[in-house]
Amino acid sequence: MVKEVMTSNKAVAEAVRLAKPQVIPVYPITPQTTISEYLAQYVADEKIAAKYVKVESEHSAISAAVGASGAGVRVFTATSSQGLMLMHEILFAAAGMRTPFVLADANRAISAPLNIWNDQQDSIAQRDAGWLQIYVENAQEALDTTLMAYKISENPDVLLPSMVCLDGFILTHTVEPVEIPDQESVDKFLPPYVPEHAYLDPKEPMSIGNFADPDYYTEARYAMQVAMDNSIEVIQKTCDEFAEIFGRQYGLVEPYKTEDADIIFVAMGSLCSTIRVIVDQLRDQGEKVGLLKIRAYRPFPVEAIKEAVKNCEKIAVIDKNYSFGIGGALYSDMKVKIDKEIYGFIAGLGGRDITPEYILEAYEKTKVPEKDVTWIGLKEE
Amino acid sequence: MVDIPDKDLLAPGHRGCAGCGASIGVKLALNALGENTVAISATGCLEVMTTPYPESAWEVPFIHVAFENSGAVASGVEAALRIQGKDDVNVVAFGGDGGTVDIGLQSLSGAMERGHNMLYICYDNEAYMNTGIQRSGATPFGATTTTSPQGSASFGEDKPKKDMPMIMAAHGIPYVATASIAYPEDFVNKVKKAASIEGPAYIHLQQPCTTGWGYPSEKTIEMGRLAVETGSWILYEIENGEFSITFTPEERKPVKEYLSQQKRFRHLQDEQIEKIQKYVDAQCSELGL
């Protein structure tokens, strides 16, 4: 094990190197680009024994990924924003065909207007594709989660692809100290992918990606729901196993001072680091406040959330995305599944900095609510 | 000679129309390639008629993902096979004309340019047949389709067929050929040659479609033969940049003989037929037929 200072993109690339995928089809896009660059170099330097497929678009990146995973090997790809939107159709196919590969998404706003900075609209817009989505808070978590994502996705009870979501620029281009696990430990944690459900071998022909009529389609989709349900336990188990080997404990969610809190913030990704500081400040002032960081957004860990928020009075959800007429996606999911007084806040769109003041404003507006959904930091002229 | 296997690698029981030309083409191609093959298909007639779950007509490993991406899917499959050391496995991708010359063009272009060791076969029936005969970039001048209909202000498709094999040739890949299901020996030889060549290969296979072209089902091969005999479809190959005609009709028949037998052309006036004849003459003279 070594410790190095690196960006989250480098951390993801390191995880990919350690996970030993055999095919890497990837197309550059800001702010994911450095992942594709690091991996190209690793392959060029024989640090990864993989075919790096220099595709001509994200659509082909994900298509080649499904083809390679369907053929039976471990696969990695990465993208961001417009690239993920271009992949949209094939994301559904990847999940439906049960190809368990991993995609890192450098979270970035969606055009128009064109914007290269961070929010989470891109991956949120893919939430119904049948992928597992895990949002990370820092570079270490990006590395660790990428490794765990393979083990979770490849679990025979899951067999759905995973999306590791890391905030564009805030994480992808910011350096932090990261512990890089040694290969031997990773190999122990993550053995080679040996698919049983689908592969392409002339010695044992099978047909993959077939046509299903109304007699079968519903059951095929329901089977994905069962897999998604199964993944809740698999994620927790994988996190525990990871902690045993590597000493860092993760979960479906990460509660912080929620036990006795009256108001709990709920958020995903790097924003949680800022909220944690505010929680401490408010606690110093005698406020009973906490934070629930959602790591697994799909599957939506309802029981873990219920447990974490059971004692609170109100919940303030901060979303870096928006569903028109409804509010943030996390907010609306919370409203559907959690029986509490919940308020939604939209912030940080297109890279607008979410300052401590914004979070304090959300806190005040949860204490004394004006409306159910509030856009924070809106410049109203 | 076309080798007759003990068992076809495209099994019967598939849902292709009676007289389906695509089935003939795919059957011949798979039989020529043999069992050590992985097949990829774009969405379209072929995929829908051969893989209605839980039944598949594919006796070789098969994968389909979507309409516009069979080139990219094949790239991924090829990369996965090669990294596992399976260098001897044939990788063949099939796309209809819509999935190839229209919506799948970018994905295919990328696959060809990257040099994957694979064969792409476009089974060209000159329109979107699976969705009910809409025009594609491969629909020939004058043909009526449901989206290029004849009317008081229209004689049908008003643009010539996109020259896809030459677009592929412009990629500088080692092997490009045209073929017809009516000339099975020529086609099978090309498939075998394409498979033996290292690097990407492209075969553009014309296959008449009884449903979309409007002729009786027994005339599928006859129609393909007429296309070639009139010079409407020219059989050639380009091997490492060397162009050669692989079949020359003894005497080129007038295009009218080909057009008049198909419902899609039956409305054409002499003036349009003449235009088509001139276009075909020019094509033949350009390619040296």
Add this chain to the structure above:
Amino acid sequence: MVSIGCVIKNPGNSRNNKTGSWRTFKPILDKEKCIDCDNCIIFCPDGSVNKQHDIDYDFCKGCGICANECPSDAIEMVKE
């Protein structure tokens, strides 16, 4: 329930689907006239003619290509 990802692990099982029921005209081969050109085998869209030129009526859809392409007129299409 369906298989994971609707994968079909016994390919060629389209043979369970007897497309012979589609047929309205039936090809009848007169083996006396047959010259072994194999056109009927090569051009059959449904792989319904074997090496001995026996026609498999379980699958033959009655398209008539074999009769049309037979150089010795050995195949006749008969209404069923």
